[in-house]
Amino acid sequence: MKTCIIIPVYNHEHAIPRVISRLKGYGIYCLLVNDGSSAACSEVLEACARQESGWLTLLNRAENGGKGAAVIDGFNAAIRLGYTHALQIDADGQHNIDDIPRFLEAGRLNPEAMILGQPVFDESVPISRMYGHSLTNLCIVINTLSLAIADGMCGFRLYPLAAVDKLISTTPIGQGMNYDVDIAVRLYWQGVEAINLPTAVHYPYDGVSHFRLWRDNVMIAKTHAKLFFGMLIRIPQLLLRHWR
Template sequence: MNDSATHVLVLPSYNTGPILERTVREALRYWRPLWLFIDGSTDGAHEVFLKKPEEWPGLRVFVSQTNRGKGATAAWAADEAARAGFTHLLLMDADGQHPADRVPELMSLSAQRPEACVMGQPDFGPDAPWVRLAGRQLSVGLTQFETLWGGLADPLFGMRVYPVGPLREVFKGTRFARRYDFDPEVAVRLFWAGVPPLRCRVPVRYVPAEEGGVSHFHYLRDNAFMLWLHVRLLLSFVPRCFSVARLSRRFRRQQDGGGGPLCSC
């Protein structure tokens, strides 16, 4: 497998446990380079990569001693990617939910449409907790309104290929989007910035605890956090609603065949 000179695969990880090694090993089968960002983990799962780096060709490990949050880690990764000359990065969860075998397809779509944000649209299986599925519907509906139904995929699903330049500009434009609010806020703000969404269906697996699955989601706290996020976005949406309407019409025309499909896979 040859390393890509333009697209880098990024795994943020916080106390992922033993499943981390399995995820990294699987991801390296499908894409290189792979960058692993350790976000203040205390479980020591990443030490295996640091002790014998020669056994992990194509892998580079970045370690933060403090927990920054997923969004702050993504901002860090985007800065490092730009410094290294990469134009795009694919964010993939390290907890086993995102399928590594779909990485080449997502990267290929990005290469065909480099101006777009390639967004995974999740296909949930019977293992998905109903409470998680029910809770995300409000965020799905609100982001559709905040983009006037312009074609965003599920805003809470984080397997996406981002153009590095626009992603960095979004981070410069807001002091938020640094923790759990990262995925939906960045999706909306990239849309507002004129980055077209390109959707691709991706199966999702919720790994049970007996297989090493972990979750740092707190239902009440994180849903309250999401409500505050959408209050902020709606307040920002009002003064730009006419420009958002123009973008939505343009992207829908492209989706209908005027400029290439926005929905693939």
């Protein structure tokens, strides 16, 4: 098991140095993906990459393509470099980095599974985000005919890259905030098991969230609708999987 970390970054210049500082002690190679950030953020990312060149590489996207586009660029780079697993973490500091050993251990015990963060929210998380998670997770239950995926939106995950490579080389995946839902459901359809790990989630260090309530919820709703029709043609396959 050879694991790297992938962090998509879009204008989190105040939070990302702290995230990188906390990651350093784990000695895990990191791919930082600059998703067309501002000049100020790009300058911070370049400085971080120079300072931590021994374990951190910066990938620059010319234009902002969305979270999914950035993570998929990270996947492709990790696959080229020979990594077997990728740990995805958000750049805003909302994830509990101290849980990394738990994710790695779960991956070691279940190397072909996706290890999904199941958020334990505190009072800092907006109530609208909590309701959004609940609604999305209900849709995921429908679209997988299963309770296997406890949360489809948490961006703290460990992926088996062989399964990811198979998926992204044949199937378009959501490029924006719909990415987390889309890839989790499609990997499940592909036969990848889900292991859910409860993990504390706090609102971002810098108070910056790029989730746009109406735009991104419409995008996610369209993704759920597309997945629903995909589920319909997979009903026999999904039911047989549960029976087995």
